[in-house]
Amino acid sequence: DAGVIQSPRHEVTEMGQEVTLRCKPISGHNSLFWYRQTMMRGLELLIYFNNNVPIDDSGMPEDRFSAKMPNASFSTLKIQPSEPRDSAVYFCASSFPRRGHGNTIYFGEGSWLTVV
């Protein structure tokens, strides 16, 4: 089965440019997460969607960050304008929470972003 698919895997961009990260969740999963991983802060939850609706965006750092989920099989995370401190690995993850089975989250391979 295909897992969570993210693109691009690696991106190097200049400060001020717009960055768009893409994610295709596992088919049938109704929950989608965007995480950011850095050495300093570890894994941080940025935003959570359920049935394509943003439920919790309290982890989004600032207005430069936005995320959308136009349908069940696609989501984007956009940074505009990008700054060097946005350099990190961005993970998309998905799940299908079931009562009594826990919310097992499946991660993509990550998008490694470097802003210079």
Place this chain on the structure above:
Amino acid sequence: AQSVTQLDSQVPVFEEAPVELRCNYSSSVSVYLFWYVQYPNQGLQLLLKYLSGSTLVKGINGFEAEFNKSQTSFHLRKPSVHISDTAEYFCAVSFPNDYKLSFGAGTTVTVRA
């Protein structure tokens, strides 16, 4: 509120030796517990999870973990490690019916020949 503490940030170990990674959580109610592994330059992969029932949970790649409610711990063990077990390991916790996973800071395991 819930939190997860991984007591060791770095664990060096020799090949074929046993390893234990410690994880403690704080919660006044029942929780679900998870261990994830992140190999270099890859995403996180589920190793094992505890939801209920037997406190000893077996996962992939020969790993197992034991849930200890009285000590609020969920330590991960492997009796004999391989070079390929070199990775970062994350403990995570969630409430039943909650979407959020709270991750620990991670433990880097380096296996040497």
